[in-house]
Amino acid sequence: MNETEQLEKALESLRPKEPSADFERRVEEALGDSGQLAVSRLPELGSESRCASAPRGNLFSIPAFFLLGAAALVALFFSFPSSPSLQSGTGSGIPADTIELPTPDMAQDSHAVADDSPINGVSTEELSAMSGAGWEEPQAQQIPIDFSDEGIVERPGMSPARQYRYHYLDETIWVNPGTNTFIRSSVPRQETLLIGLEPF
Amino acid sequence: MKTEPIWKAWFAKHGAKLLLFARQQARYPDDAEDLVQEAFVRIWRLYGHTGEVSPTLVYRAIRRLAIDWARSLDRRKVREKKVYTESSFVDFFDRSLEKGERRTALLHAVERLPPEQKEVLTLKIWAELTFDEIARTLDLSHNTVASRYRYALGKLKEWVPPSLEDRPAGKPRNS
Numbered sequence: 194m195n196e197t198e199q200l201e202k203a204l205e206s207l208r209p210k211e212p213s214a215d216f217e218r219r220v221e222e223a224l225g226d227s228g229q230l231a232v233s234r235l236p237e238l239g240s241e242s243r244c245a246s247a248p249r250g251n252l253f254s255i256p257a258f259f260l261l262g263a264a265a266l267v268a269l270f271f272s273f274p275s276s277p278s279l280q281s282g283t284g285s286g287i288p289a290d291t292i293e294l295p296t297p298d299m300a301q302d303s304h305a306v307a308d309d310s311p312i313n314g315v316s317t318e319e320l321s322a323m324s325g326a327g328w329e330e331p332q333a334q335q336i337p338i339d340f341s342d343e344g345i346v347e348r349p350g351m352s353p354a355r356q357y358r359y360h361y362l363d364e365t366i367w368v369n370p371g372t373n374t375f376i377r378s379s380v381p382r383q384e385t386l387l388i389g390l391e392p393f
Numbered sequence: 394m395k396t397e398p399i400w401k402a403w404f405a406k407h408g409a410k411l412l413l414f415a416r417q418q419a420r421y422p423d424d425a426e427d428l429v430q431e432a433f434v435r436i437w438r439l440y441g442h443t444g445e446v447s448p449t450l451v452y453r454a455i456r457r458l459a460i461d462w463a464r465s466l467d468r469r470k471v472r473e474k475k476v477y478t479e480s481s482f483v484d485f486f487d488r489s490l491e492k493g494e495r496r497t498a499l500l501h502a503v504e505r506l507p508p509e510q511k512e513v514l515t516l517k518i519w520a521e522l523t524f525d526e527i528a529r530t531l532d533l534s535h536n537t538v539a540s541r542y543r544y545a546l547g548k549l550k551e552w553v554p555p556s557l558e559d560r561p562a563g564k565p566r567n568s
Contacts, residue, residue, distance in 0.1 A: 197546055204503075204518045207496055208487045209413040212426075217404065220430050227438040228398045342442055355438065388438050
């Protein structure tokens with residue numbers, strides 16, 4: 194080791210003073226929401242949903258598709274719980290005899306989904322009968338799917354901002370242990386976060 | 394699940410080095426923390442979501458802000474409200490680790506260097522930037538940076554001979 198290398202090594206061994214805790218608190222306050230952005234990337238839905246290199250390319254990967262599809266089915270079911278045309282065939286322009294209405298018996302023969310699934314063969318009467326006593330407090334959870342950086346956006350009369358879009362799945366599960374029944378509702382939701390920028 | 398913002402780990406790694414550089418760039422030493430805070434927050438808001446921010450960007454922002462603040466009238470008013478304390482380059486280092494006479498002499502020698510050599514030395518030794526990164530940070534050519542670094546080391550070699558023993562400062566030689 195020559196003299197220059199020895200000198201560099203001696204200089205490197207001198208350590209600058211660490212920032213004080215008070216200073217770090219100030220930085221944390223100044224960062225605000227933007228300090229939390231990097232930890233928000235926590236989808237634990239499996240590493241395969243994050244394989245895309247583009248930041249917004251992995252939102253509608255296979256697991257997310259499956260969840261959103263299930264959510265759409267549940268939403269569709271709740272959208273038409275008491276449609277008179279489906280129950281009795283009256284009240285609409287379509288003749289009742291042209292529609293093969295599913296009956297509870299037919300549904301019980303189906304093995305595609307569970308018999309007590311609310312999306313297959315459970316009539317509104319049955320559903321309302323089940324919705325009485327015996328249901329536990331619903332369990333709600335927010336499942337983060339992904340987030341994307343949508344770049345810098347202009348705001349009229351204000352400084353530009355960086356826009357982030359977060360995608361969540363709000364899932365609620367109602368359970369009735371007495372009838373061994375559960376209902377799950379999954380609703381996709383997105384939030385947009387704007388972080389104001391101060392141009393140099 | 395327990396999570397921690399990534400910026401904290403980043404700042405734990407680079408904060409002390411940024412502060413050392415800012416103390417040299419600031420016209421008033423007490424402005425150094427404000428400089429680091431302002432530069433870091435601006436850069437992290439732009440790129441922090443990736444969790445991989447190049448320190449060079451923050452060093453460069455610190456330097457530009459220091460220049461802007463030196464010209465700023467508003468900043469002058471803020472400064473007038475502060476009470477400044479005199480501090481030397483030696484004060485910017487952890488004294489508990491400064492055990493040897495040669496190390497103390499080295500720090501005093503670095504303080505004597507011309508500012509343009511001192512900032513290059515700081516970015517090379519403590520910020521661990523490459524000559525190219527230093528050149529971009531300081532808006533200089535690669536050759537200028539390299540020559541300033543060589544001059545700085547040459548002076549340090551001259552001022553702090555290796556024969557100076559690395560023993561506790563202030564202790565007599567023949568005890």
